[in-house]
Amino acid sequence: MKLKSLFNVALSAAVAASFMVVGFATAGTTKITGAGASFPAPIYSEWFKDLAKQNNGEIKVDYQSIGSGSGIKNFIGHTVDFGASDAAMKQSEIDQVPEGVQLLPMTAGEIVLAYNLPGIEGLKLPRDVYPEIFLGNITKWNDAKIVAANPGVELPDTPITVVVRSDKSGTTFGFTGHLSAISSDFQSAVGQGKMVQWPAKNMVKGKKNDGVSSAVRQTPGAIGYTEYGFAKLSRLPMACLENKAGKFVCPGPEGGAAALANAVLPENMIVFINDPAGDASYPIATFTWMLFYKKNKSAELATALRKMVEYCLDEGQKIADKAGYIPLPESVVEKVRAASNNIQ
Numbered sequence: 001m002k003l004k005s006l007f008n009v010a011l012s013a014a015v016a017a018s019f020m021v022v023g024f025a026t027a028g029t030t031k032i033t034g035a036g037a038s039f040p041a042p043i044y045s046e047w048f049k050d051l052a053k054q055n056n057g058e059i060k061v062d063y064q065s066i067g068s069g070s071g072i073k074n075f076i077g078h079t080v081d082f083g084a085s086d087a088a089m090k091q092s093e094i095d096q097v098p099e100g101v102q103l104l105p106m107t108a109g110e111i112v113l114a115y116n117l118p119g120i121e122g123l124k125l126p127r128d129v130y131p132e133i134f135l136g137n138i139t140k141w142n143d144a145k146i147v148a149a150n151p152g153v154e155l156p157d158t159p160i161t162v163v164v165r166s167d168k169s170g171t172t173f174g175f176t177g178h179l180s181a182i183s184s185d186f187q188s189a190v191g192q193g194k195m196v197q198w199p200a201k202n203m204v205k206g207k208k209n210d211g212v213s214s215a216v217r218q219t220p221g222a223i224g225y226t227e228y229g230f231a232k233l234s235r236l237p238m239a240c241l242e243n244k245a246g247k248f249v250c251p252g253p254e255g256g257a258a259a260l261a262n263a264v265l266p267e268n269m270i271v272f273i274n275d276p277a278g279d280a281s282y283p284i285a286t287f288t289w290m291l292f293y294k295k296n297k298s299a300e301l302a303t304a305l306r307k308m309v310e311y312c313l314d315e316g317q318k319i320a321d322k323a324g325y326i327p328l329p330e331s332v333v334e335k336v337r338a339a340s341n342n343i344q
Contacts, residue, residue, distance in 0.1 A: 029057055030304040035064040036071020036084030037170050038208035039227045040107050040288045043323040044084070047316045051308060054315070059304045067208055069168020069194050075291045081301060083291035086170020087194055088270045100294030102342045103269045105287035106312050108260055108326040110228040111175050112251045112284070114216045114236035117141065117156065122250065124149045127242040127283070131183035133223060134162055135190070136200035141221065149242075156221075159202055163215045163224025166205035168194040174272070174286035175225045181274035182244075182283075228256070229324025243283040244275050255282030256326035263287070265335050285326065292343045302344050309340045 034044075041063070048061035066074070068085035075083030076096050084106075094101045113130060115123060125133075129145050132138040138145065142155040165172045173194045180187040190196050204219055206212040209226045213234040216224040223239075228251050231238050240250040249255040258280035263271050273285050290309070296302040313333050320327040328336070 030059050030300055032059065032061045032081045032301070032304055032308065033064075034061060034082040034084060034290070035066050035074045035080045036291070037068045037086050037288055038065040038210065039068075039086045039109060039171050039286075040084065040325070041065035041209075042229050042233070043107055043316070043320065043325050046319060046323060047312055048308075050315065051311045054311070055307070059307060061308060065208060067167045068170030068173070072291070081296070082293075082305065084289065085291060086286055086288045087173035088289050089291060097293065099296070100342075102292045102294050102339060103289045104292065104309060104336050104339060105265070105269055105271075105328065105332065106290050106309075106336070107316070107320055108256070108285060108287045108328060109324070110251050110256045110259075110282050110285050110326070111171060111178070111225055112228050112231050113223055113239040113241065114213060114226055114231040114234070115223040115239060116216050116220055117158075117237070118220075120153060120155070121237050123153070123237065123239045124248050125239045125241055127182050127244075130239070130241065131179045131186045133160055134164075134179060134198065134200060135183075135186060136162070136198075136202075139202065158221040161219050161222040162198065162200040162203045163212050163219065163222050164198050164200075164203060164205055165195070165212060166207050169208075170194065170286075170288065171209060171225065171227060172196065175284065177272055177274045178284045227324075228252075232324045241283050243279075243281050244277055245279045245281070247279050249280065249282045251282060253321050253326065255280060256285050257329075258282070259285035260326055260329055260332075263329070263332070265332050269336070269339060294342050295344060299344075305343050306340055309343070310337070313337055 044063050052060050068087050071083040071085050074080045126149050141158045177192045180192045204215050206215040209230045212224045212226045213230045216222045217234055238251045240248045242248050258278050259276040259282050262276040263273055265271055317327045
């Protein structure tokens with residue numbers, strides 16, 4: 001009897017354990033993989049950690065910051081559940097995805113010019129100066145044009161080292177789009193692209209936004225373009241740039257929001273703000289997009305992706321400012337929310 005009782009207890013425990021395992025498997029976890037732009041990577045990391053916490057681990061997102069160009073490549077190659085790019089996608093790229101593509105702008109940010117000049121804060125760079133720096137035509141920090149814009153500032157006779165991206169980059173696409181919009185010389189000599197041929201001779205390259213920020217920090221006399229949040233995290237000084245209205249605007253949430261106010265989102269969700277109008281507008285702001293398949297591998301995955309988007313539009317936007325990004329205007333949020341229903 002004793003042995004029989006022990007057997008019954010063991011059998012009951014095994015049955016209960018099996019139910020627990022089945023229950024866990026039924027509840028399950030939907031794992032989502034994504035890859036692409038480094039520009040929004042810091043805020044995506046925060047969003048996806050909080051998303052998992054808020055839904056008790058039912059949705060887990062693994063996002064790899066590999067750059068916009070690689071993100072589009074992986075998305076076209078179907079090695080991820082979603083991609084991410086600051087350069088959106090060209091129609092020729094969209095045509096390579098038989099399931100259909102839904103682009104959704106999820107956040108926005110400022111592309112800043114971080115620099116390494118110890119003791120100099122709030123450097124002003126006119127709009128006829130910083131394109132010339134990246135063209136390699138202005139090569140010293142005490143150039144007459146920079147001095148004239150910064151009266152009372154003791155600028156050193158130091159060579160300017162230009163820091164650019166080494167990888168295919170949506171940040172490069174946004175930055176070169178802006179430079180092309182304000183400088184015909186830059187447009188004809190370099191033009192807009194995810195990867196371009198920079199003519200500056202004294203140049204250093206860095207991979208992703210964090211690589212550029214790191215190179216600027218380590219190189220005296222350097223100036224490089226990177227996302228505001230990365231420069232802020234690295235505690236790098238950032239130049240105040242002259243905008244279309246002729247006003248010098250320093251990077252920050254107010255100038256970024258003023259720039260986004262110029263955006264009118266079309267049906268395909270792609271809009272670039274290469275030279276925003278308005279006295280308060282910071283001159284280089286860009287949306288960054290998530291790339292989704294309209295027809296997904298399963299209904300469960302599609303549901304999880306829509307829940308992820310909803311979180312980003314709702315809770316996610318609340319921390320954008322703190323993380324160094326620009327919260328999406330409500331008009332944009334509503335259009336994105338409606339378009340997310342195309343993820344099936």
